Amino acid sequence: MGQTIIEKILSSHSGQEVYANDIVVARVDFIMGQDGTSPLAIRAFEEMGGSKVFDPDRVALVIDHSAPSPNEGVSALHQLMRRFAREKGIHLYDIGEGVCHQVVPESGRVGPGTLVIGADSHTCTYGALNAFSTGVGSTDLAGALISGQMWFKVPETFKFVCHGTLPRGVYAKDLILYLIGDVTADGATYMAAEYTGEAIAGLSMDGRFTIANMAIEMGAKAGLMEADEKTFAWLARFTRRQFIPVSPDPDARYARIKEYDVSNLEPQVARPHRVDNVCPVAEVAGTPIQQAVIGTCTNGRLEDLRIAAQILAGKRIHRDVRLIVAPASKRIYLQAMQEGIIQTLVESGAAVVTPGCGPCVGTHNGVPSDGENVISTANRNFKGRMGNSKAFIYLASPATVAASALTGRITDPREFLG
Amino acid sequence: MLLQGKAHKFGNDVNTDYIISGKYKFKTLDMQELAKHVMEDLDPDFYRKINAGDFIVAGRNFGCGSSREQAPLAIKHARISAVLAKSFARIFYRNAINTGLPVVECDTDQIDPGDELVVDLSTGVITNKTKGLTIAAKPLPPVMIKILNDGGLVAHFRKYGGFNFD
Numbered sequence: 001m002g003q004t005i006i007e008k009i010l011s012s013h014s015g016q017e018v019y020a021n022d023i024v025v026a027r028v029d030f031i032m033g034q035d036g037t038s039p040l041a042i043r044a045f046e047e048m049g050g051s052k053v054f055d056p057d058r059v060a061l062v063i064d065h066s067a068p069s070p071n072e073g074v075s076a077l078h079q080l081m082r083r084f085a086r087e088k089g090i091h092l093y094d095i096g097e098g099v100c101h102q103v104v105p106e107s108g109r110v111g112p113g114t115l116v117i118g119a120d121s122h123t124c125t126y127g128a129l130n131a132f133s134t135g136v137g138s139t140d141l142a143g144a145l146i147s148g149q150m151w152f153k154v155p156e157t158f159k160f161v162c163h164g165t166l167p168r169g170v171y172a173k174d175l176i177l178y179l180i181g182d183v184t185a186d187g188a189t190y191m192a193a194e195y196t197g198e199a200i201a202g203l204s205m206d207g208r209f210t211i212a213n214m215a216i217e218m219g220a221k222a223g224l225m226e227a228d229e230k231t232f233a234w235l236a237r238f239t240r241r242q243f244i245p246v247s248p249d250p251d252a253r254y255a256r257i258k259e260y261d262v263s264n265l266e267p268q269v270a271r272p273h274r275v276d277n278v279c280p281v282a283e284v285a286g287t288p289i290q291q292a293v294i295g296t297c298t299n300g301r302l303e304d305l306r307i308a309a310q311i312l313a314g315k316r317i318h319r320d321v322r323l324i325v326a327p328a329s330k331r332i333y334l335q336a337m338q339e340g341i342i343q344t345l346v347e348s349g350a351a352v353v354t355p356g357c358g359p360c361v362g363t364h365n366g367v368p369s370d371g372e373n374v375i376s377t378a379n380r381n382f383k384g385r386m387g388n389s390k391a392f393i394y395l396a397s398p399a400t401v402a403a404s405a406l407t408g409r410i411t412d413p414r415e416f417l418g
Numbered sequence: 419m420l421l422q423g424k425a426h427k428f429g430n431d432v433n434t435d436y437i438i439s440g441k442y443k444f445k446t447l448d449m450q451e452l453a454k455h456v457m458e459d460l461d462p463d464f465y466r467k468i469n470a471g472d473f474i475v476a477g478r479n480f481g482c483g484s485s486r487e488q489a490p491l492a493i494k495h496a497r498i499s500a501v502l503a504k505s506f507a508r509i510f511y512r513n514a515i516n517t518g519l520p521v522v523e524c525d526t527d528q529i530d531p532g533d534e535l536v537v538d539l540s541t542g543v544i545t546n547k548t549k550g551l552t553i554a555a556k557p558l559p560p561v562m563i564k565i566l567n568d569g570g571l572v573a574h575f576r577k578y579g580g581f582n583f584d
Contacts (some may be wrong), residue, residue: 048575073445121485137487137513186479196435382435389459
């Protein structure tokens with residue numbers, strides 16, 4: 001019987017041929033924890049009687065969610081992580097290195113066919129590299145740190161076939177917001193989302209990361225894509241490791257298949273306070289905004305910063321708007337400096353903050369005031385998400401966010417693209 | 419195991435930021451402290467309304483969002499004995515079992531705020547004493563029953579030194 005991508009990866013990592021709904025214990029290739037989840041994992045590790053980590057080379061800890069630390073409580077948790085990493089010989093990405101979902105792929109340790117778990121829900125991002133990667137909690141992380149394994153129920157697969165080419169001014173972010181709006185926030189619960197079709201093949205790797213990143217926002221366990229020459233060219237920048245791509249069998253079984261033609265897609269916006277409350281930008285155009293954010297694990301990559309700079313070049317952001325930019329990693333930050341992107345953004349009025357999760361999660365770096373509207377390239381607009389439950393978060397592409405920062409109102413970015 | 423208490427009802431898509439806001443979870447590992455803020459953005463007085471053993475009852479997709487294990491732990495430390503919902507988000511569901519918080523998938527339309535419930539985890543039967551009716555829960559996968567019976571994943575590892583589902 002044919003297998004999906006995820007069935008094949010779970011088969012190769014459990015030593016048996018598995019299909020949807022089987023329960024297996026599988027070995028993991030790489031494990032990641034960030035500063036919101038690692039401290040609890042360290043505690044669970046110790047409570048489990050753990051002494052050493054199964055393979056320190058296959059583990060990374062990342063301080064990105066509250067980096068640099070905003071208060072002594074967080075500082076104590078960061079200290080705990082640094083001490084644990086040093087004692088166990090684990091690589092720790094400290095403040096300024098970037099968002100876990102950017103620095104882990106940049107490490108060259110994850111690629112086609114690998115199985116990765118991370119104590120962060122957006123670990124599904126690495127599915128863009130044809131890996132099965134999924135978010136877990138701290139106790140699962142602790143168990144894997146000790147054993148190098150985790151138990152999985154093999155998920156069914158929801159196949160999204162995207163035909164056509166995205167029109168000018170419409171990006172990967174618009175596509176994934178549209179798909180989430182269509183299937184809703186629990187439309188793919190427990191399933192693996194497999195994205196395919198020429199619209200996906202046509203995306204850059206940066207765009208593919210954006211799509212895979214938000215699979216969790218439809219409830220999915222993973223967001224997977226096939227590997228192609230773009231995948232291998234991207235990986236070659238970071239590693240000489242050889243990976244074996246995993247493709248679905250022609251007779252693989254899918255729980256659901258939906259087909260889309262993206263040729264006439266318009267820029268999309270997710271309205272407060274639900275990620276699936278999605279509409280074309282025209283429906284909310286004109287809504288005043290007070291804060292704009294470009295960054296996060298969804299859209300803080302070089303392509304995103306380039307698009308924003310293209311729109312903001314030579315202009316000033318609206319006087320009633322704060323624009324916060326957080327490059328996804330130090331590497332991206334440096335590249336953006338070399339290309340003059342950072343200068344363009346700062347000249348336009350942007351405040352550039354430390355590479356990391358920035359204001360997305362509401363701990364520091366841009367908590368909005370009561371009643372304010374924020375437009376952000378992040379992946380969640382839950383009430384209170386950015387640290388104030390009386391603020392309103394809209395989600396959109398970097399182009400829409402940049403255009404909105406210029407006008408002070410939610411704006412169709414196509415007005416600013418030549 | 420028999421659990422008994424009153425229902426506190428919420429709607430669909432109760433996300434992890436509602437359960438425990440990110441602005442608190444990064445500060446401390448003291449779950450008793452976090453528990454005081456449980457569900458705060460949906461109901462600022464919620465923590466004060468809880469009597470030990472009460473239930474959170476919700477609609478679809480409970481626990482969607484973050485992987486933060488502080489979410490089930492804050493609920494548990496607020497002395498809620500179980501969460502009953504029509505469906506759960508995947509990571510929350512695992513985290514709840516791993517940390518020993520019972521989660522029960524069932525038709526929650528037959529439960530109103532304030533209803534007195536008895537939940538039998540071994541049979542999966544929920545008795546709504548206020549309405550005089552019973553509701554059948556969807557059974558947990560055997561692996562999860564094993565972890566829950568062991569007292570969570572930490573206790574499972576302490577007992578076996580790794581995974582043991584034979």
